Amino acid sequence: xxxxxxxxxxxxxxxxxxxxxxxxxxxxxxxxxxxxxxxxxxxxxxxxxxxxxxxxxxxxxxxxxxxxxxxxxxxxxxxxxxxxxxxxxxxxxxxxxxxxxxxxxxxxxxxxxxxxx
Amino acid sequence: xxxxxxxxxxxxxxxxxxxxxxxxxxxxxxxxxxxxxxxxxxxxxxxxxxxxxxxxxxxxxxxxxxxxxxxxxxxxxxxxxxxxxxxxxxxxxxxxxxxxxxxxxxxxxxxx
Numbered sequence: 001x002x003x004x005x006x007x008x009x010x011x012x013x014x015x016x017x018x019x020x021x022x023x024x025x026x027x028x029x030x031x032x033x034x035x036x037x038x039x040x041x042x043x044x045x046x047x048x049x050x051x052x053x054x055x056x057x058x059x060x061x062x063x064x065x066x067x068x069x070x071x072x073x074x075x076x077x078x079x080x081x082x083x084x085x086x087x088x089x090x091x092x093x094x095x096x097x098x099x100x101x102x103x104x105x106x107x108x109x110x111x112x113x114x115x116x117x
Numbered sequence: 118x119x120x121x122x123x124x125x126x127x128x129x130x131x132x133x134x135x136x137x138x139x140x141x142x143x144x145x146x147x148x149x150x151x152x153x154x155x156x157x158x159x160x161x162x163x164x165x166x167x168x169x170x171x172x173x174x175x176x177x178x179x180x181x182x183x184x185x186x187x188x189x190x191x192x193x194x195x196x197x198x199x200x201x202x203x204x205x206x207x208x209x210x211x212x213x214x215x216x217x218x219x220x221x222x223x224x225x226x227x228x229x
Contacts (some may be wrong), residue, residue, distance in 0.1 A: 035218075037166075042138040042220075042221050044209065044220055044223050045158075045160075045166065045209055045211070045223075046220070047217055047218040047219065047220070050218070059216055060206075060217075061118075061216075061217035061218075062217070073184075094166055095166070098158070099213075100171075101171055101172060102154045102213040102214075103154070103156045103167055103168055103171035103172070103213065104156070104158065104168060104211065104213075105177075106168075107165040107167065107205075108165065109165055109168055110165055
């Protein structure tokens with residue numbers, strides 16, 4: 001059974017940093033592109049980052065470029081999102097998702113990040 | 118950025134009826150490889166999103182064939198035949214042809 005389990009969320013002050021993790025199991029993690037997608041409270045979905053199978057290529061929207069860094073450890077079947085210079089508008093539930101044929105395939109249960117003083 | 122316009126924003130339908138949701142993109146979603154990376158997701162209440170259809174018309178694993186997707190270029194439709202109670206939730210279209218990947222604003226399906 002495919003499982004994606006996010007962790008590392010919480011309450012953080014504006015301007016501070018937080019690192020999310022996503023533990024994958026039930027599939028060959030190293031064969032899949034991976035992504036982070038977020039959802040602000042009562043809002044829609046927003047793509048945050050994508051990483052290639054080897055980790056050599058990463059992609060971000062302008063809203064997080066230069067502040068967020070996606071990375072992966074294939075030996076540990078783990079995905080990460082380092083979030084720096086956090087803003088109130090980064091408050092959201094963050095999901096990790098596998099990408100299959102460029103489609104968001106399996107999703108984790110999500111982890112809440114609240115940016116507030 | 119590619120803007121994805123979904124209509125209607127909400128639907129109320131009786132069990133057994135059929136419904137259609139429209140998704141229009143501001144640019145063609147045909148990629149350089151000739152494929153169209155337009156997908157449909159369902160987020161049931163309190164749950165994570167789930168893939169329903171990928172690349173316009175391909176059913177995800179375990180998705181009932183009551184769901185179907187059609188369309189091309191910039192105009193796409195999700196059809197649900199014989200709606201069941203478990204189909205309630207918010208439906209999103211998503212494009213992964215162009216960076217940044219973008220989503221529609223969602224269509225909330227309620228059961229009468």
